[in-house]
Amino acid sequence: NIFEHKQEAKNPFYRVVELNDRTEDPSVWGKNFPMQYDLYLRTVDQQRTRYGGSEALPHSPTEGDPREIVTRSKIQEDERLKRMWAGYSFSIDYREKRGHAWMLTDQTFTERQKAGPPGACLNCHASMVTTYNKLGNGDIFKGFEAVNRMPYPEARKLVNHPIACIDCHDPQTMQLRVTRPAFIEGMRALKASQGIKDYDVNKQATRQEMRAFVCGQCHVTYYFKGKEKRLTYPWDKGLKVEQIVAQENQDKVVEWTHAETGAQVFKARHPEFETWSQGVHARSGVTCADCHMPYMRQGGLKISDHNVRSPLLNINRACQTCHRWPEQELKDRVEEIQTRYYDTRNIALNALMDLISDIKAAKAAGASDAELAEARKWQRDAQFYIDFLVSENSMGFHADQYSVKSLAEAIDMCRKGQLSLRQRNLQRVATSASSGNAARK
Amino acid sequence: NIFEHKQEAKNPFYRVVELNDRTEDPSVWGKNFPMQYDLYLRTVDQQRTRYGGSEALPHSPTEGDPREIVTRSKIQEDERLKRMWAGYSFSIDYREKRGHAWMLTDQTFTERQKAGPPGACLNCHASMVTTYNKLGNGDIFKGFEAVNRMPYPEARKLVNHPIACIDCHDPQTMQLRVTRPAFIEGMRALKASQGIKDYDVNKQATRQEMRAFVCGQCHVTYYFKGKEKRLTYPWDKGLKVEQIVAQENQDKVVEWTHAETGAQVFKARHPEFETWSQGVHARSGVTCADCHMPYMRQGGLKISDHNVRSPLLNINRACQTCHRWPEQELKDRVEEIQTRYYDTRNIALNALMDLISDIKAAKAAGASDAELAEARKWQRDAQFYIDFLVSENSMGFHADQYSVKSLAEAIDMCRKGQLSLRQRNLQRVATSASSGNAARK
Amino acid sequence: MAISSGINNAGEDIFPKLSLSERSSQQVDRMLSKSSLSTVVLGVLAGVVIGLGMYTFVYAKGYSYLTTDPQACTNCHVMQEHFDAWQKSSHRAVATCSDCHTPHNPITKYVVKAENGFFHSLAFTSGWFPDNISIRPRDARVTEGTCRHCHAEITTSIVGPHSAKDMSCVRCHFNVGHSAASFVMSNRPEGQSNGQR
Numbered sequence A, B: 001n002i003f004e005h006k007q008e009a010k011n012p013f014y015r016v017v018e019l020n021d022r023t024e025d026p027s028v029w030g031k032n033f034p035m036q037y038d039l040y041l042r043t044v045d046q047q048r049t050r051y052g053g054s055e056a057l058p059h060s061p062t063e064g065d066p067r068e069i070v071t072r073s074k075i076q077e078d079e080r081l082k083r084m085w086a087g088y089s090f091s092i093d094y095r096e097k098r099g100h101a102w103m104l105t106d107q108t109f110t111e112r113q114k115a116g117p118p119g120a121c122l123n124c125h126a127s128m129v130t131t132y133n134k135l136g137n138g139d140i141f142k143g144f145e146a147v148n149r150m151p152y153p154e155a156r157k158l159v160n161h162p163i164a165c166i167d168c169h170d171p172q173t174m175q176l177r178v179t180r181p182a183f184i185e186g187m188r189a190l191k192a193s194q195g196i197k198d199y200d201v202n203k204q205a206t207r208q209e210m211r212a213f214v215c216g217q218c219h220v221t222y223y224f225k226g227k228e229k230r231l232t233y234p235w236d237k238g239l240k241v242e243q244i245v246a247q248e249n250q251d252k253v254v255e256w257t258h259a260e261t262g263a264q265v266f267k268a269r270h271p272e273f274e275t276w277s278q279g280v281h282a283r284s285g286v287t288c289a290d291c292h293m294p295y296m297r298q299g300g301l302k303i304s305d306h307n308v309r310s311p312l313l314n315i316n317r318a319c320q321t322c323h324r325w326p327e328q329e330l331k332d333r334v335e336e337i338q339t340r341y342y343d344t345r346n347i348a349l350n351a352l353m354d355l356i357s358d359i360k361a362a363k364a365a366g367a368s369d370a371e372l373a374e375a376r377k378w379q380r381d382a383q384f385y386i387d388f389l390v391s392e393n394s395m396g397f398h399a400d401q402y403s404v405k406s407l408a409e410a411i412d413m414c415r416k417g418q419l420s421l422r423q424r425n426l427q428r429v430a431t432s433a434s435s436g437n438a439a440r441k
Numbered sequence C: 001m002a003i004s005s006g007i008n009n010a011g012e013d014i015f016p017k018l019s020l021s022e023r024s025s026q027q028v029d030r031m032l033s034k035s036s037l038s039t040v041v042l043g044v045l046a047g048v049v050i051g052l053g054m055y056t057f058v059y060a061k062g063y064s065y066l067t068t069d070p071q072a073c074t075n076c077h078v079m080q081e082h083f084d085a086w087q088k089s090s091h092r093a094v095a096t097c098s099d100c101h102t103p104h105n106p107i108t109k110y111v112v113k114a115e116n117g118f119f120h121s122l123a124f125t126s127g128w129f130p131d132n133i134s135i136r137p138r139d140a141r142v143t144e145g146t147c148r149h150c151h152a153e154i155t156t157s158i159v160g161p162h163s164a165k166d167m168s169c170v171r172c173h174f175n176v177g178h179s180a181a182s183f184v185m186s187n188r189p190e191g192q193s194n195g196q197r
């Protein structure tokens, strides 16, 4: 009723409790901001969209993994992924992601734990501000370094919540803030490459940028540098996949040896932030929060929908303020873009499987490492491209043309890898075969 | 001045002369519609954009070719195009297109005339309504058939103007109309494939559709069917490149034998209409005329800019009706899309050159037609895909993701063609080489 | 270059420009370059220009700016599209042109009105304006102000204490008054989407 509105209008939020950088528990923040808190809790919900969202599958708890609900296994759905990652922990267990409420549980109980990951993993799966502050006595970078190098089980004991209010908000002003050293460092490197020195994201970013940067703290690709296991975002050359590959090649990143081909390979992860930055929405100043946390009315107020989820479950608010098309039409547009992407992704994955088969066969036929070197290099780079695109979670929507273009480049690389191999085989036999010149040319 | 504004606002056009289906000369129509006529005449102007528009180059007239101004030669700029078309008239002469005013001249004097083209060519390079009516005594289909099968020089004598008002407008109502039988037939076939029977474009198309269909009469890919040289738009299965390839394969279209590889190949041409139909603008009901003939104010009137040209030469009118971005930003967006496309196009053209080289080499090394058959088939299809995209004139803008996706498919085809060849070579020598199984697998 | 990273575009360095400074600065360029007269303009300056301005201000009813009647704006046919679109807009019943285009502060209100009235009259008479008009920085700020004025209550949570840095309403609600989309739709059957797919 109008009276209520007026009340809230004067002072939309009642400071019931004082908040500071030691207030980790979101339910305490929720006393001041009950609407946002209630929405935040709803990230436990699971619902599918055609290519996204997530599906709740029953799981009989074991003492190793007490979860009663899990998501679909992506590697069982598509054997090609399992083969791409052969020899790495992702070939053991890789599932559909789901809402923020699950992040800590899912990380704790994934079978990838068998690989004995470092504490660095927690950076993106738990509320870290208080932990970083404690370990670093007020210096989050020191705290960050301390957690990074701990074994996961040890570090795990130091955290209590999945991402919480404190990870995105300043407890005094409620302004957005970046709390992850890895992002601060990555962004500084990126800006430096654009000629901007000593960029300080929390001082220099616009409010609009912050609506994407808070997400960019985690929805990015990364690797662990050195034995300090420093969480690193390889943005020194830029955010495009070719620039990231170049950077990681320069850093000589090798995460595992491919089980079938013996290639020295490395992994890409959920590069939503990097991919979004290449799309027309980023170019138009449209940020993650605009689509994944659109404003909604509650009482007489506009608030951000803290039930962070697929915009396709919320088209009216997420899209229709800017796009006047009917909901169904908007959904169809997204799915058209996603399906074009999905089809191209299939071509790329098949090309990669062919390359892996060829290297494997050549190896079996006694080809030397020297003879396999070129093909393995092609596999290394092409596989990263494909992994980068496959691990991205919008199925091509965040940057429709860019994503498909990168797949096109990866397809060419895979096939060149195969050719390099066959060419060499041919040359070896050329002397004895008239068709030699055909091959050599 | 201000009086004009008020005047014109009251009474837009003065009927100075009566127009009918025998009034071919646009200058006569110009008496009733001087503003549109003046703009129409300006299509002689030439101006470059980064990837489009056209450049005026001096040309010393010969009696074979009296033109004093021509455009840049695309096959000299990119040798790969010349090689793709080796053995066909396009490897003799293929230039940048320019404004409508030039269409008849450029067709008359292209060196492709050496190949002795049919009268069918004129359908898209001259004002045909009166000619079709005359030859068919009022039945444009009969007139169309008559012109198609004539030798070009003979048919050329029957036409006087490049495209004129009468080709797009009904002389009584000035409404848009389709005057090209090939489009009427192509569209009927397309609609049939969508379950709509006996579609009559002039009766059933919406006004908005007509703003694209009038252009689709010419900015499309085509082939000449049978010895009647019937101009045919192969849309029976749809407008996507894969559907058009399927259709032309079904019709067993072969336009020439590739000079280097002996493959039976066929040509794609300027598929602006087909490509546009796959883009987000078409999906949003944005038509050719919206961007290439945007509304403009003249005095107090809004008229369509009949100086049909690159929208990048006219951004405020062409784009800013719908997009609130600054002109420079809009230009940058187009060029970003075009550059991504251009880079992918290079990968595809290189892949095609590699395939051609391999087939050629295998042939030289004595491979039999049977052994080359598979590779030649790959060349046939891949080459059409690439030709389709290269011949399209928006450098990927009309459908950014679709165009790059099609290139990705073509790249894969070219490389598979190469592999098919090498694999076969390997098998032939396998017995004598340990690496045989590597190859066979 | 913007292409290198969308991030540049997500922030002040590009974003506000999109609806503010850049848009109109290059619009002014266009207006000048459009007329070889630009030099003459400087020459003849005050006299003629003001003369012309006042002439239209009266003849073309530039003084309409002083009223609040939307119909008055359409005394210039170049405002007709906006008027038509406004009539289809969510605000037709709740806000008139001047509600959004003049400050809701009695003093500045008439300054802005008179100034726009004069310069738009001048532009109108001379024809020194683009076919697709875009709002000037100053006026965009005025408009943003009016949004907040009328919607103070509902937006306290998003412009209130929780955000020192400001955000543009028009970034998302660019079509509340008269959407570009409704210009487009106005020359075609509603929602008509091309049959080709």
Ligand SMILES: [Ca+2]
Residues within 6 Å of the ligand: A280, A399, A400, A401, B400, B401
């Ligand atoms: Ca795009």
Ligand SMILES: [Ca+2]
Residues within 6 Å of the ligand: A400, A401, B280, B399, B400, B401
């Ligand atoms: Ca697109």
